[in-house]
Amino acid sequence: MATIEFSEEQTMLMETAVDFCRKHSPLDRVRTQIEQEASVDPGVWQEMVDLGWLGITIPETYGGLGLSLADVVPIAESMGRHLMGSPFLPTTLAAQALLTSGSEGQKEQWLPQIAAGMPASIALTEDDGNWNLAELGSFAKVQGDTVRLTAKKGFVLDGSQAKVIVVSANVDGKPGLVLIQAEQLPQGALVRETVIDETRRSFTLEVDGLELPAEQVFPDADFASIEQAALLLLSAEMSGGLAGVLHVIIDYLTTRKQFDQYIGSYQSLKHPTVEILLSMEACRSHVYRAATCIAQGNIAEIEEAVRMAKAQGSEAFAFAGDRAVQFHGGFGFTYDCDAQLFLRRALWCQYQFGDAAYHRNLLAPLLLDEVALK
Amino acid sequence: MTTTQAEIAEFEEQADRWFAENKPANPGFILPETFMEVGTDQQFEFLRDWQQKVYENGYVGMSWPKEYGGLGMDQVFQDIATKAMAKHRVPFLPNTIGLNWAGPLILAMGTEEEKQRYIKGILSAEDIWCQGFSEPDHGSDLGSAQCKAVKDGDEYIINGSKIWTSLGSYAKYMILIARTSTGGPNKYAGLSFFLAPMQSEGIEPRPIKKLTGEYGFCQTFFNDARIPASCMMGKEGEGWKVAMATLMFERGAAGGQAGGLAMMDLSIDDIVELARRAKRNGKPAIEDPHVREQLVDLITEARGNSYMSARAKVPALATDWPTAISMSGKLRSSELKRRMCQFAISLQGANGARYVSPEAVDGGMWQRSYLNAFSGTIGGGTSQIQHNIIGERVLGLPKG
Numbered sequence: 001m002a003t004i005e006f007s008e009e010q011t012m013l014m015e016t017a018v019d020f021c022r023k024h025s026p027l028d029r030v031r032t033q034i035e036q037e038a039s040v041d042p043g044v045w046q047e048m049v050d051l052g053w054l055g056i057t058i059p060e061t062y063g064g065l066g067l068s069l070a071d072v073v074p075i076a077e078s079m080g081r082h083l084m085g086s087p088f089l090p091t092t093l094a095a096q097a098l099l100t101s102g103s104e105g106q107k108e109q110w111l112p113q114i115a116a117g118m119p120a121s122i123a124l125t126e127d128d129g130n131w132n133l134a135e136l137g138s139f140a141k142v143q144g145d146t147v148r149l150t151a152k153k154g155f156v157l158d159g160s161q162a163k164v165i166v167v168s169a170n171v172d173g174k175p176g177l178v179l180i181q182a183e184q185l186p187q188g189a190l191v192r193e194t195v196i197d198e199t200r201r202s203f204t205l206e207v208d209g210l211e212l213p214a215e216q217v218f219p220d221a222d223f224a225s226i227e228q229a230a231l232l233l234l235s236a237e238m239s240g241g242l243a244g245v246l247h248v249i250i251d252y253l254t255t256r257k258q259f260d261q262y263i264g265s266y267q268s269l270k271h272p273t274v275e276i277l278l279s280m281e282a283c284r285s286h287v288y289r290a291a292t293c294i295a296q297g298n299i300a301e302i303e304e305a306v307r308m309a310k311a312q313g314s315e316a317f318a319f320a321g322d323r324a325v326q327f328h329g330g331f332g333f334t335y336d337c338d339a340q341l342f343l344r345r346a347l348w349c350q351y352q353f354g355d356a357a358y359h360r361n362l363l364a365p366l367l368l369d370e371v372a373l374k
Numbered sequence: 375m376t377t378t379q380a381e382i383a384e385f386e387e388q389a390d391r392w393f394a395e396n397k398p399a400n401p402g403f404i405l406p407e408t409f410m411e412v413g414t415d416q417q418f419e420f421l422r423d424w425q426q427k428v429y430e431n432g433y434v435g436m437s438w439p440k441e442y443g444g445l446g447m448d449q450v451f452q453d454i455a456t457k458a459m460a461k462h463r464v465p466f467l468p469n470t471i472g473l474n475w476a477g478p479l480i481l482a483m484g485t486e487e488e489k490q491r492y493i494k495g496i497l498s499a500e501d502i503w504c505q506g507f508s509e510p511d512h513g514s515d516l517g518s519a520q521c522k523a524v525k526d527g528d529e530y531i532i533n534g535s536k537i538w539t540s541l542g543s544y545a546k547y548m549i550l551i552a553r554t555s556t557g558g559p560n561k562y563a564g565l566s567f568f569l570a571p572m573q574s575e576g577i578e579p580r581p582i583k584k585l586t587g588e589y590g591f592c593q594t595f596f597n598d599a600r601i602p603a604s605c606m607m608g609k610e611g612e613g614w615k616v617a618m619a620t621l622m623f624e625r626g627a628a629g630g631q632a633g634g635l636a637m638m639d640l641s642i643d644d645i646v647e648l649a650r651r652a653k654r655n656g657k658p659a660i661e662d663p664h665v666r667e668q669l670v671d672l673i674t675e676a677r678g679n680s681y682m683s684a685r686a687k688v689p690a691l692a693t694d695w696p697t698a699i700s701m702s703g704k705l706r707s708s709e710l711k712r713r714m715c716q717f718a719i720s721l722q723g724a725n726g727a728r729y730v731s732p733e734a735v736d737g738g739m740w741q742r743s744y745l746n747a748f749s750g751t752i753g754g755g756t757s758q759i760q761h762n763i764i765g766e767r768v769l770g771l772p773k774g
Contacts, residue, residue, distance in 0.1 A: 002681060002684055004681060004684040004687075004691070264765075265774045267762065270774075274761045275761075278764075281698050281699055285684070286674075289685075308677060312678060357667065363670045363674075364666040364669070368646060
């Protein structure tokens with residue numbers, strides 16, 4: 001019987017995160033932050049650092065808390081709920097890359113700095129938008145002490161703030177990872193992208209034959225673990241986002257009147273709102289089931305759990321955002337209506353790291369081609 | 375008294391063995407999947423005898439109090455036994471309304487006398503129970519029930535009719551909601567709740583033919599039927615409150631059921647297995663990319679439902695709408711079952727158009743299951759009413 005477990009640590013992290021995000025990211029703050037250069041206010045970032053959030057998954061020997069990705073889930077969920085942008089996600093993923101694929105020396109050099117609040121990022125997606133992270137056009141060649149990297153990447157989150165960026169490329173013909181320090185990047189290598197979710201700071205990273213010390217190549221390239229971490233945290237954001245958008249819908253349905261009736265009394269709006277509620281409950285359950293598998297080290301089930309969460313959540317959140325705009329009628333068509341913020345976030349989440357159809361396709365052999373009786 | 379892991383493990387093994395060894399042989403006639411589909415005496419007697427055997431061997435009502443016929447054990451043992459029943463795919467226990475709705479209701483709200491009188495017969499299947507809530511003109515709108523109960527000395531005289539009375543022909547008792555007054559402040563105030571004896575002059579359950587072509591439930595007519603006034607549960611005018619408590623048990627929003635397998639549940643694994651056997655255009659259906667995607671989607675949904683049950687046990691993850699999971703159980707599972715049946719038929723190529731017959735895939739059970747699946751999406755409040763209820767009570771949306 002599949003269980004869902006939620007530890008003391010997770011409960012405490014969740015309580016803190018819920019309060020923190022509610023306080024620092026009400027929707028009017030989300031809107032003013034959109035106008036700013038960075039995705040988060042520096043003071044708020046420092047508070048996250050002080051809470052120890054950047055070091056949650058980092059072992060204590062490197063200055064972190066030594067917990068698991070499952071403990072990051074309630075934080076990502078709360079941020080998703082309040083549409084909070086910040087380098088938290090890309091930094092956590094960069095730490096995962098170091099943890100799963102970096103050398104001892106690389107870990108010793110960078111993990112303590114990340115735990116202490118150094119923003120980092122990760123560049124996995126090629127500019128052609130391929131979701132298969134191992135199909136790479138970017139490449140690197142090691143010659144003696146030097147590696148020459150030619151790469152064109154998109155969706156490098158908070159790239160301009162990151163002190164280090166982990167970049168995927170074919171290293172001597174095999175999928176690999178190379179770390180770049182911010183000061184090693186030539187002028188103009190990072191260009192801000194226009195993306196649908198305006199709470200994000202997304203960059204294109206382009207380098208052509210950039211020479212780096214060969215020791216910046218990672219010895220391993222565990223793309224599977226890094227992808228699973230991304231899917232888990234994105235799904236957690238979607239779970240929170242679903243709850244957030246549902247509140248926006250309910251607020252309008254219980255205050256807006258048409259034809260002398262609150263519009264929430266009309267079944268054509270009420271029934272799909274219930275569908276959104278149930279899809280949120282399903283999403284949250286998939287997310288915490290995946291988190292449980294990760295916390296328990298249940299390797300056999302992690303992949304299917306995170307892909308299911310991403311497949312289900314992608315469709316559910318996009319549907320909820322879409323209906324939220326529609327249910328606001330004429331107001332929904334305006335920039336001032338908060339529904340668009342959630343719809344844009346939903347579209348971002350849907351198309352980062354694979355949509356529902358992509359993951360179902362990968363789930364099919366896992367679920368259908370072996371005797372899968374669980 | 376705490377239950378040790380060793381006791382649990384030992385009981386797991388014991389229950390597993392008992393159901394493996396005692397699973398009844400195929401009776402040679404098609405068995406119903408739920409209590410709502412019992413259409414022949416043969417089917418009824420087979421299932422009743424099975425429940426009696428399960429009870430005598432101590433695998434149902436395990437957590438109900440000893441003094442009324444239960445075993446007074448920890449709920450964990452009943453859950454293990456119920457799981458073993460599902461695992462071995464043994465027949466379901468037919469006294470569903472007694473075990474899961476009327477029984478827990480009587481234990482929670484009944485008098486000592488009522489508990490003494492009714493509980494044991496519910497468990498042993500000696501006393502079959504049926505439900506008299508819906509009326510021909512008031513399906514999901516229970517509060518508008520018109521069936522009348524007029525007090526006359528120490529009796530009530532009942533007139534009117536109830537519909538969808540599953541097991542009506544076999545039942546000894548009915549949980550009945552009837553109108554004892556029309557003058558109250560609202561329609562709910564005039565309702566009263568009875569534990570009515572079915573073998574009374576003037577009560578006539580008439581079998582109704584279902585859309586499947588089979589019999590499985592009745593319309594029950596009350597024609598100056600006299601029942602003892604002592605059958606009333608609670609006070610006159612409190613019927614709505616008692617009925618709502620019953621629905622909480624029916625919809626699984628409240629615990630306390632006797633346990634045991636309530637229906638032959640269709641599992642997604644059955645559909646995957648069918649997809650391996652069934653041919654679409656000469657190839658196993660499971661090789662068709664479109665079929666594969668839909669199967670994965672259904673598995674994801676089924677897993678989501680089971681993870682929701684698991685998450686409901688973690689209060690810290692109860693969300694902003696803590697009753698959403700429990701209130702939506704029937705809606706989610708019945709709608710999923712209906713769609714799984716539709717999909718199963720779609721795997722069969724032209725044979726999808728067959729019905730119960732030797733030529734049909736699996737004897738036509740999928741087509742029959744599909745038609746019967748509407749009992750879940752209509753019975754106990756239609757899916758549409760469920761949406762209203764969840765929208766209003768869980769999300770706080772205004773009534774229409």
